[in-house]
Amino acid sequence: MVDLLNEKKENLVEETNNFEPMKDNGSLKRHFKGKKINESLKIIIVLGLIAMVASIMLAVVNFYTKIDENQQILDEIGSLYSSEISTTVDVSSISNYLGTEIKAYYIADDGANIIVAKANKGDKVCYNATGITIIVIIKEGLIEKVVSFSHSETPGLGERALREEYLNQYEGINTDLIFIPEGDFISTPEFNYFNPSVITGATYSSNGVSLAVKAAVKAYRSRGN
Amino acid sequence: MIEKTEKLTFKDITSPFTNGIINNNATFRLVLGTCPTLAITTSASNGIGMGLSVLFVLVCANAIVSILRNIIPRKVRIPAYILIIATFSTIVEMVVRAFLPDLYDKLGLFLPLIVVNCILLARVESFASLNRVIPSIMDGIGIGLGFTFSITLIGIVREFLGAGSFFGIPINSIISAELPMTFFILPAGGFMVYGFLMVIFNSVVDKIQKSLENRNRVNLGSRSVNAHISTPEIDTQGGK
Amino acid sequence: MPYWLYLVIGGIFINNFVLSRFLGICPFLGVSRKTETALGMGLAVIFVMGMTSIITFGLNLLLKELNIQYLQTIVFILVIAALIQLIEIVIKRFAPSLYTALGVYLPLITTNCAVLGVAIMNVTELATQNIFTSFVNGISSGIGFTLALLIMAGIREKLEYSEIPEKFKGFPITLITASIMAMAFTAFAGLSF
Amino acid sequence: MDFSKEILYPVIILTGIAIFFSILIAIFSKRFAIKKDLQVETVLGLLAGANCGACGYAGCEAFAKALVKGEAKLSMCNATNKECKKKIGALLGTDASDEETVVVCACIGGIMCEDKYEYQGYGDCASVELLSGGRKSCPTGCIGMSTCVSSCPVHAIDIIKGVAVVNQSKCIHCGICVLNCPKSLMKRIPKKAMYFIACSCHESGKNVRINCKVGCIGCGICAKVCPEGAITMVDNLPVFDYDKCIGCGVCADKCPSKCIKELVLPQKNDE
Known part of the structure; x- marks a missing residue:
């Protein structure tokens, strides 16, 4: 890996060298003074060039560092749930709440539905690029297990809502007890439905987890069971 | 403002470095980068992670900007x-996510955050765009280390x-005595700790400078007229 | 109650960008020395937040379409920086005194977490995502930012005349005042809609 | 997506946005360029640019315009240093002879000076001055309600222990505080001065000691001990003749109430 970074540095340096024709500072100055390039043209050229070089570098780096997320999910599920995955459901067709996303939906041989749901809630907005992703296993209408897959909560504060003791409150709950509101508002009060306990000091994260579980159950119901 | 013709003296190279850490320490003296400082200093290991990633991006950005400083028109x-x-902060994020997954878990959250860090733009604009490459790099390292030190x-x-807990290792005597107050994890506590530490840091540095x-x-001996350097403290109007 | 009214109240009071989400602290500490500059800065931030909300919403659809999501941050920041540059030229031309008063803090709006925070929040968190709600959210967050800035400027002007210990003058006392204000604003967190 | 599409799309988008905005910026900077007359521009460049208003004009730009039109004299601006004044003089053909001066606060009392009454209420030195000449028992004592602090464009003045102190490393000598101080305690002394009297109370020694523990009691010791005879006692206060004064500092040492202060100016390389 180290050589890739060094190689990146070399082509970074030589990229900038051949990018700007300047071998020695003085000649460029004379060149610009001599030609009197119109100021606004210079603005457009320079910014355009920098943007182009930036986007090329980003695209190249992204191409080499693309990680296959589905593969990661499958490995995680493999380690988590014994029975083999039989079918993978087409995820794009499932409509979900805004601010949530169904990353993957598998059905295991023994009929258990394994849903990976992501909620963009969390205790920080600007820094919370990754949100909360959990794996929900539902078997014959009962939530069997809820496990956290990845999150970006503050350790010791938001992260407490993703620990084992908190998530196992969902185990054994019948999916009908989960209130699935239809309209835009997600936080309408739920009377005779299952009301998850919220950890003090981690309200945003707890809401994020319950939102992700709702999205998973909604996807489960939309498959007609 | 060191022009191209002059030969770089040793002092030109090292002064931005030492300056960066103490005199204009980014967090306590220049008061820059406060958004990430308050957000991630909930634990010391976060601080080190954030500091080092800022250091890397700052050094690269300083280097490139000082190379291009004569080409970029002032207007844009x-x-x-x-x-x-x-670009640099996104590249760092991608490379770290692909090749150092465990580091990414600890630090992945802060890498997109570096773009928003005021230190970078402030240092790039006030230093790198005016000086040559080597002093800019040294300044980047100095400010980066100063920032890492203060947020840690x-x-x-x-x-x-x-x-x-200390660096993640819980100290049981305190936790068992129910002493830790989550107030300090909340950003309101962050402001408080940041304010008081700034007072302590400044008074310590001022004391060191005064003793210098x-x-x-003293070693100037006689009270020669105006020979001594006027100390920066307020009462310079001959407050004997 | 229409959803956008929730957004307005939320943006200004409940999840006020500076005091309950803790974004945009650098200009909040730096510019709030006088109320006029605070107001000038606030108006500039409101305009930038409004404009960026619209532009970034459109761009994000494009990015999602071509699924190059990794460009999201850099595109948003470029748009914000360019907008700030345009405002800087306009303010320099029409309000030179405001321009000198804002000084270095105008370009620092670019790295202001609040502005980027709104852009990202519009894309990820909003319940109904369309241009109008993004714009309303941007404007109300901007007003919330200005409100916090004005309160802070008012307090700091009062602080000028009070007896402050030598070492606490300047930023430390501002930080401690901001901490107390933050405590007050966390009371609003209970009202989340 | 295959390789080419993977690279092509980001490049097109990012470069497209960058070029679109740079065109916008170029147009804006063309259309909103500030129309400036060259001579006023160069004069403005040479002025200190503190926009302090001591010259009576709204700011340096207005002062520069007036200078170019000939309505204003260069000596009205004290913030600009000598070399620049010479250059402006050469440019406009006017003379720039007057001598450089520095501003200091000629009072040392503050909390050491008793208050006649306790002032409760909003306001600064000017409003307290209206109430029978300020709260200090000494008629010319510094009230310390920081009118000068808020008027100073570069925040060079601080109220320390109740009395105004000018921070010479920040001060640009513009003189706005001289105009604003209701007690006119802010005095101009030549830049080459090394010591000055930080008291302006003309009362006899006994009365001064009743009001203020550190005021000048007009004992005249400084005038006697000065080797160069640079100090003459006028109306219970020493007057320094800065051409004769060599800055030996004997007067400051011998002064019983220590109200002769040394003027510490920042060295050129500190700037």
């Missing part, structure tokens, strides 16, 4: 600098007071 300098900073310091204090001044004044 901010978008250009921001493009360079954002804040991280230690907040983690100790807030979660009763006094040593200079």
Whole structure:
């Protein structure tokens, strides 16, 4: 890996060298003074060039560092749930709440539905690029297990809502007890439905987890069971 | 403002470095980068992670900007600098996510955050765009280390007071005595800790500088007129 | 109650960008020395937030379409920086005194977490995502930012005349005041809609 | 997506946005360029640019315009240093002879000076001055309600222990505080001065000691001990003749109430 970074540095340096024709500072100055390039043209050229070089570098780096997320999910599920995955459901067709996303939906041989749901809630907005992703296993209408897959909560504060003791409150709950509101508002009060306990000091994260579980159950119901 | 013709003296190279750490320490003296400082100093290891990633991006950005400083027209300098900073921070994020997954878990959250860090644009614009490459790189390293030092310091204090642990190792005596106050993990506590640490840091540095001044004044001996350097403290109107 | 009214109240009071989400602290500490500059800065931030909300919403659809999501941050920041540059030229031309008063803090709006925070929040968190709600959210967050800035400027002007210990003058006392204000604003967190 | 599309799309988008905005910026900077007359521009460049208003004009730009039109004299601006004044003089053909001066606060009392009454209420030195000449028992004592602090464009003045102190490293000598101080305690002394009297109370020694523990009691010791005879006692206060004064500092040492202060100016390399 180290050589890739060094190689990146070399082509970074030589990229900038051949990018700007300047071998020695003085000649460029004379060149610009001599030609009197119109100021606004210079603005457009320079910014355009920098943007182009930036986007090329980003695209190249992204191409080499693309990680296959589905593969990661499958490995995680493999380690988590014994029975083999039989079918993978087409995820794009499932409509979900805004601010949530169904990353993957598998059905295991023994009929258990394994849903990976992501909620963009969390205790920080600007820094919370990754949100909360959990794996929900539902078997014959009962939530069997809820496990956290990845999150970006503050350790010791938001992260407490993703620990084992908190998530196992969902185990054994019948999916009908989960209130699935239809309209835009997600936080309408739920009377005779299952009301998850919220950890003090981690309200945003707890809401994020319950939102992700709702999205998973909604996807489960939309498959007609 | 060191022009191309002059030969770089040793002092030109090292002065930005030492300056960066003490005199204009980014967090306590220039008061820059406060958004990430308050957000991530909930634990000391976060501080180190954030500090080092800022250090890397700052050094690269300083280097590139000082190479291009004569080409970028003044009118469009901010978008250009921001493009360079954002490119480096995205590249760092991608490389770390692909090749160092465990480091990414600990630090992945802060890498997109570096773009938003005021230190980078402030240093790039005020230093790198005016000086040559080597002093800019040294300044980048100095400011980066100063930033790492100060946010780790804040991280230690907040983690100790807030979660009763030191670098992640819980200190059971405190936790069992129910002492840790989550107030310090909350950003309101962050402001408080940041304010008090700034007072302590500044008074310590001022004391060191004053002792240096006094040593200079003593060995000057006689009260020659205006020979001594006027100390920066307020009462310079001959407050004997 | 229409959803956008929730957004307005939320943006200004409940999840006020500076005091309950803790974004945009650098200009909040730096510019709030006098109320006029605070107001000038606030108006500039409101305009930038409004404009960026619209532009970034459109761009994000494009990015999602071509699924190059990794460009999201850099595109948003470029748009914000360019907008700030345009405002800087306009303010320099029409309000030179405001321009000198804002000084270095105008370009620093670019790295202001609040502005980027709104852009990202519009894309990820909003319940109904369309241009109008993004714009309303941007404007109300901007007003929330200005409100916090004005309160802070008012307090700091009062602080000028009070007896402050030598070492606490300047930023430390501002930080401690901001901490107390933050405590007050966390009371609003209970009202989340 | 295959390789080419993977690279092509980001490049097109990012470069497209960058070029679109740079065109916008170029147009804006063309259309909103500030129309400036060259001579006023160069004069403005040479002025200190503190926009302090001591010259009576709204700011340096207005002062520069007036200078170019000939309505204003260069000596009205004290913030600009000598070399620049010479250059402006050469440019406009006017003379720039007057001598450089520095501003200091000629009072040392503050909390050491008793208050006649306790002032409760909003306001600064000017409003307290209206109430029978300020709260200090000494008629010319510094009230310390920081009118000068808020008027100073570069925040060079601080109220320390109740009395105004000018921070010479920040001060640009513009003189706005001289105009604003209701007690006119802010005095101009030549830049080459090394010591000055930080008291302006003309009362006899006994009365001064009743009001203020550190005021000048007009004992005249400084005038006697000065080797160069640079100090003459006028109306219970020493007057320094700065051409004769060599800055030996004997007067400051011998002064019983220590109200002769040394003027510490920042060295050129500190700037």
